[in-house]
Amino acid sequence: QVQLQESGPGLVKPSETLSLTCTVSGGSISPYYWTWIRQPPGEGLQYIGDIYYTGNTNYHPSLKSRVSMSVDTSKNQFSLKLNSVTAADTAIYYCVRVESGGLLDSWGQGTLVTVSS
Amino acid sequence: QPVLTQPPSVSGAPGRRVTISCTGRSSNIGAGYDVNWYRQLPGAAPKVIIYGNTNRPSGVPDRFSGSKSGTSASLAITGLQAEDEADYYCQSYDSSLSGYVFGTGTKVTVL
Numbered sequence: 602q603v604q605l606q607e608s609g610p611g612l613v614k615p616s617e618t619l620s621l622t623c624t625v626s627g628g629s630i631s632p633y634y635w636t637w638i639r640q641p642p643g644e645g646l647q648y649i650g651d652i653y654y655t656g657n658t659n660y661h662p663s664l665k666s667r668v669s670m671s672v673d674t675s676k677n678q679f680s681l682k683l684n685s686v687t688a689a690d691t692a693i694y695y696c697v698r699v700e701s702g703g704l705l706d707s708w709g710q711g712t713l714v715t716v717s718s
Numbered sequence: 719q720p721v722l723t724q725p726p727s728v729s730g731a732p733g734r735r736v737t738i739s740c741t742g743r744s745s746n747i748g749a750g751y752d753v754n755w756y757r758q759l760p761g762a763a764p765k766v767i768i769y770g771n772t773n774r775p776s777g778v779p780d781r782f783s784g785s786k787s788g789t790s791a792s793l794a795i796t797g798l799q800a801e802d803e804a805d806y807y808c809q810s811y812d813s814s815l816s817g818y819v820f821g822t823g824t825k826v827t828v829l
Contacts, residue, residue, distance in 0.1 A: 636818065646764065646807055646820040659816050695763055702752040702770055703811040703818060708763040 603628035605696050605709035612715050613690075619683040619714055623696030630654045630674050634699035637670070637681045639692040640711070647692075651699060652679055686716045721746060722808050722821035729827040730798045738824045740791040740808035746819055748789035751811040755784055755793045758805045767806075768793060800828050 609621035623635070636651035650660035652670040660668050664683070672679040683690060694714055698707040723741040730736040740753060747753055753771050756764035766775055768784035771791065783794045791810075795802055808821035 638818075645823040646809075648815075648818045648820065651817065661817055662815065699818075700769075702754075703809070704752070704754050704766065704769045705756070705764075705809065705818070706766060706769075708765070711763050 603698060603707050605698065605707060607694060607696050607709045607712040609712065609714070611713060612717065613686055614718050615687055615716055616685055619681070619686050619690060619694075619716070621681045621694055621696070621712065621714070623679050623681075623709060625677045625679075625698075628698075630672060630677050630679065635672070635679050636697050636699055636705065638695045638697055638705070638708075639690075640695070641689075641692040644692075649681065649683075649694075688716050690714070691716045721812055721815070721819040722810065724806075724808060724821040724824045726822070727825045727827065729829055731829045732798055732800065734798050735794060735796045736798060736826065737795075738793045738806055738808075738826070740793070740821050742789050742791075742810060742819075744789060745814040746789075746810045746812040747786065747791055749813055751813075753784065753786050753791040754809045755782075756807045756809065758807065764807060795826070798828055802826055803828050 604626045606624045613619045631654040637649040652658045669682045693711040695711045696709045697705045700706040728736045755768035757767045758764040771786040772784045781797045785792050806824045812819045
């Protein structure tokens with residue numbers, strides 16, 4: 602059973618860069634798509650973007666100018682960077698595996714990132 | 719950001735049946751992309767309860783069923799139980815976004 606674990610700072614200052622890494626265990630990064638989903642406190646789920654194990658990416662248009670994702674197959678990890686953060690980026694961030702048909706079948710436990718000075 | 723519309727809340731007495739609608743558009747559900755449903759308990763990550771419009775993962779009771787027609791999908795819960803209280807989200811793919819879209823979320827309350 603594949604497991605995903607997010608890691609990174611839980612507190613980021615406004616205008617700085619949010620950086621998270623997702624470590625995949627119990628399975629391989631390839632040949633899957635991987636995605637980042639976030640959930641602001643008390644709100645619904647938001648798609649940030651996704652990355653293929655080859656490194657091809659797709660980002661939500663509203664975040665495209667601020668987001669980048671990368672993958673390290675040797676470490677079985679993929680990462681998220683979101684720059685110029687504001688309080689509106691405060692959320693629980695989940696890393697998720699994408700199965701065929703767009704099914705988000707395996708989720709990390711999520712990590713709360715707070716943007717505050 | 720949500721592109722799929724769900725009712726904010728539904729409720730029912732134990733043992734009753736409730737349904738949750740998920741309304742999309744021609745670029746997502748209406749384009750033929752699969753709809754998946756997730757249940758989220760407080761403080762936990764979402765877990766899939768229906769995939770590929772109508773399929774249940776192993777371990778999900780057959781009280782849960784999914785359907786899809788046109789630009790909409792539905793989740794039905796029969797024989798409602800206290801443990802079904804949770805937030806439920808539909809999800810699909812959107813070709814205009816080239817990414818995944820979620821429903822607005824529905825809170826199920828067992829009276």
